[in-house]
Amino acid sequence: MKIFRSREFRADRAWGALDIACMNGITTRLHWTDQPYHWHVNDGEEVFAVLDGRVEMHYREGGERRRVMLEAGDVFFAGIGCEHVAHPQGEARILVIEREGSV
Template sequence: MKIIRSRSFTAECPWGALDIANMRGITTRVHWTNQPYRWHINDGEEVFAVLDGRVEMRYRENGIEHSTILETGDVFHASVGTEHVAHPVGEARILVVESEGSV
């Protein structure tokens, strides 16, 4: 059993993670960041839940770039093939559920 106090988690570098669980190849991790990630496409689906802070999520559909602000409690689902990048607004803590080894 684990209890995770995500608001107190801070990594040594942006996008540092605290591993919570690996359920048959699906990982659940808490990330801390204050810097953007990079444009990427995951190997499978990804669920991205903002636990603390705000994140500007940019994503491309049919070659057109979109942007939305995710507030604390918001969830972003990247389906297979969705190119996206997260830009935190200040510090953010994010719960990410994805296939093990995904970028």
């Protein structure tokens, strides 16, 4: 049994992560960042939950670029083939659940 205090977590680099669990090939990781990621498509589905801070998520849907502001408590689901990139607005802590080894 472990307790993770997400608001206390800070990585030494943008998108640094704390591994929480790997269950049947699905990882749960806590990320800290203050910098955007890069456009990517995961190797499977991804659940992206903002625990602390704000993140502007950019994504492409039907060939059109869109964006949405995610606040603490919001969850973004990237289905198979969803191209996306996260832009934190200052510091953010994000829980990411995805296939092990995914981009």
